[in-house]
Amino acid sequence: MGSGEAIDRAQEEHNLAEAERRRFIYKDLESVIYKGFISFSAQWKGVTLGFRTPDKESQEELVGRVEEGSKSWKIWLVSTYLHSVDGFIIERGTNGPWYVSKVWVESLINVELDVLCSVCFGLKKRMDRCYKLVEAYCHEPYSRYNWRIGTRPRGKTYVGQVWSSINRIEDQLDEDMRNWTHTRAIVGAMSGKAAKSLAQSEEKYVKSRKLAAQRTIERVVNEVLFGEVTPPEPEYIEIGGEKVMVPTISPQSLESLEAEMARAMSGEKDLHDILVEDYKARAKQHMENSRRAREEARNRSLESSQDESGSIKAYTPEQMEELGIRKSNNPTSVQSTSEVDRRFRDYLDTEVRIGWIGLKGIPEEATPSNEKSSLQDRLKKRNPTMK
Numbered sequence: 001m002g003s004g005e006a007i008d009r010a011q012e013e014h015n016l017a018e019a020e021r022r023r024f025i026y027k028d029l030e031s032v033i034y035k036g037f038i039s040f041s042a043q044w045k046g047v048t049l050g051f052r053t054p055d056k057e058s059q060e061e062l063v064g065r066v067e068e069g070s071k072s073w074k075i076w077l078v079s080t081y082l083h084s085v086d087g088f089i090i091e092r093g094t095n096g097p098w099y100v101s102k103v104w105v106e107s108l109i110n111v112e113l114d115v116l117c118s119v120c121f122g123l124k125k126r127m128d129r130c131y132k133l134v135e136a137y138c139h140e141p142y143s144r145y146n147w148r149i150g151t152r153p154r155g156k157t158y159v160g161q162v163w164s165s166i167n168r169i170e171d172q173l174d175e176d177m178r179n180w181t182h183t184r185a186i187v188g189a190m191s192g193k194a195a196k197s198l199a200q201s202e203e204k205y206v207k208s209r210k211l212a213a214q215r216t217i218e219r220v221v222n223e224v225l226f227g228e229v230t231p232p233e234p235e236y237i238e239i240g241g242e243k244v245m246v247p248t249i250s251p252q253s254l255e256s257l258e259a260e261m262a263r264a265m266s267g268e269k270d271l272h273d274i275l276v277e278d279y280k281a282r283a284k285q286h287m288e289n290s291r292r293a294r295e296e297a298r299n300r301s302l303e304s305s306q307d308e309s310g311s312i313k314a315y316t317p318e319q320m321e322e323l324g325i326r327k328s329n330n331p332t333s334v335q336s337t338s339e340v341d342r343r344f345r346d347y348l349d350t351e352v353r354i355g356w357i358g359l360k361g362i363p364e365e366a367t368p369s370n371e372k373s374s375l376q377d378r379l380k381k382r383n384p385t386m387k
Helices: 003-021 023-034 056-065 071-081 096-103 110-138 141-148 158-190 192-226 254-265 271-304 317-323 339-349 375-381
Strands: 039-044 047-052 082-085 235-239 242-246
Touching: 003 023, 003 141, 023 110, 023 158, 023 192, 039 110, 047 110, 056 071, 056 096, 071 082, 071 096, 071 110, 110 141, 110 158, 110 192, 141 158, 158 192, 235 271, 242 271, 271 339
Parallel strands: none
Antiparallel strands: 039 047, 047 082, 235 242
16 A cells, blocks of 8 residues: 555544544434424423424424514414323324314413423424525535445424425535546547546546635534534725725635636736735835935035135045034945845836746746737647657
8 A cells, every 4th residue: 555545544544533522512403303303391380381383384483483573473383393291192183283272372471381382492493493504414424425325314394394404415526526536537548648538527526626615514513512603894905095895804715816817917906015015115115215315414525625716625634623623434334236126126126917927036028929820720730850
């Protein structure tokens, strides 16, 4: 076994172990799929009450019976979710909740009704979370295994329908991949180069599917463990008198990277480009101000050292001593001509061009060919030689 195969195998074992470690997150979802409901038991005045999430038909009947938010809605909610009383199973017929409400629930005071409603709300929230988990669960290995051995969802629930639909889509994709493998084998018998190209395309497609599945699992698991991620409020900074929005940093996907590359190739400027341009403008302005200050100081020095006729004033050593002028042996400062200074000036003079970075690491302008002949004609003109 090569090193690459060993790494892939170790990665696969690690992924399976991680999938088992996070399986507890799908406990309610597996209960809905394989049992058809989520249940909860509560003690009420010495009697055990069993509550259970309704199926699709009962849920639709609850929505159609009464308007949500009223007191009668709470009565119908408890009557619909109540499944057993001290072991006695309540019949789940169309009018079962009606008998429960008339016999017992309508006689409860508001405080008691609110307590029982809190149990139903808890079950409802757990069911709502199952809707968010079902897509990620379909990409887990134990989900596909249960589907392949013939396990089908029990009861009539929306979660079970979604789980079945996604697994049927995965079955169709697997069948398409098998047909593609047969096609690749036929192409390989006629052209090895074409077969290699198809194999690379297939490998890229499989990796993209695995990456998308892994990102879906990570996103859903993070929402369950840490809550939904609310996008932060946009922040703006002022650059050159204009307000620019600060981009938010988020995990990059293949699609977002491709979109970012497209924006860069089209010449759209991001915050980094604006900051660089602002820095170059301020650096150029600083250098220009320094140059002007040196020129003005030089002119003032020349004016002060000339007399009325325009000739340069000369002082004897005695006059210099009398006026307090000291001769300095220090060299005058001149403009730096070092390699670092030259490169910095070249950097300031560069301009960011669209979609082209030269061999020297700085933007260069592309030189398109003026030849209008086709590629096939240019290939025919070549004279390959063996040396």
